[in-house]
Amino acid sequence: MKTNGAVIVQVREQIAERLRLDIISGALAPNQKITEEALAQRFGVSRGRIRDVLLELSKEGLIVNRANRGSTVNNVPSTDLQALMIKLRLAIETFAIRQAIRARPTQLLDDLTAAFKDLSERLEAGDFAEVTHADIAFHRVIVMAAGGEDLVNLWQPIVLRMRMNYKRISTPKQAIAEHKKILDAIRKADASAAVAALEANIR
Structure with a gap:
């Protein structure tokens, strides 16, 4: 059963x-x-x-x-609502990065490296739906490492709503570079650099 x-x-x-x-x-x-x-x-x-x-x-x-x-x-968020969601998402993920770097959970770097590899492959393949899925998965690794399902449940509705029909102009090369900066900063346990890289990515 x-x-x-x-x-x-x-x-x-x-x-x-x-x-x-x-x-x-x-x-x-x-x-x-x-x-x-x-x-x-x-x-x-x-x-x-x-x-x-x-x-x-x-x-x-x-x-x-x-x-x-x-x-x-649901309808696509208005410009004002989208701006608010970006602020909320940044607040949650900034908190998550600082918490994750402080705690250094064993699987964080392995999981984040794997998620980055998958995202890079999807970006190079040019499949928008799969890129979106892989991008969310990359950021979810950080949020999960910092606060588990409780924090993910707070974060996920904001991210999904933000991404409705979302097409920020960004080349695959640029997007890969943005996420690599986040990964490299977390690998070095440099919270300030990781947050700066995050702010450059979420906009």
Whole structure:
């Protein structure tokens, strides 16, 4: 029974992750209506399982559920809201960098190096949806190392909402260099340099 439960959770998370990518890449457009029936057919699962996924995504700010009106993709944040989200994200990740460097958890550098390698490969391949996923994963390593799931749960809705249809002009070479500066500064335990590199990257 536990095995079945684990499989159900895994399938739900796979569907949720696919929909996150669709939303933040713009494949599912802002304000687009989505239905349990259509998603159940797409993924070959029950409407109940889709309902659970949509509830999860609504908590992350990607989906809006309205009584008697169904579910729609949330709108792109306004300029003012985007600016606020950048400040909030910077505050959380600055805190995370300082905490992580102070604590120096064993897996931090290995996990961050692996995430950087994956991000670099995605950038060079030019797949926007996968780049977005890999970029979030890189920063998530730092946040997780600093505060575990509690801090990630505070940070993730802000990041996902920020990234909706987000296309900051940045060449793959520039993006790789920005993340390498963050990684190198953390490797050297230089919090000031790491925060400066972070501020150059998140804008």
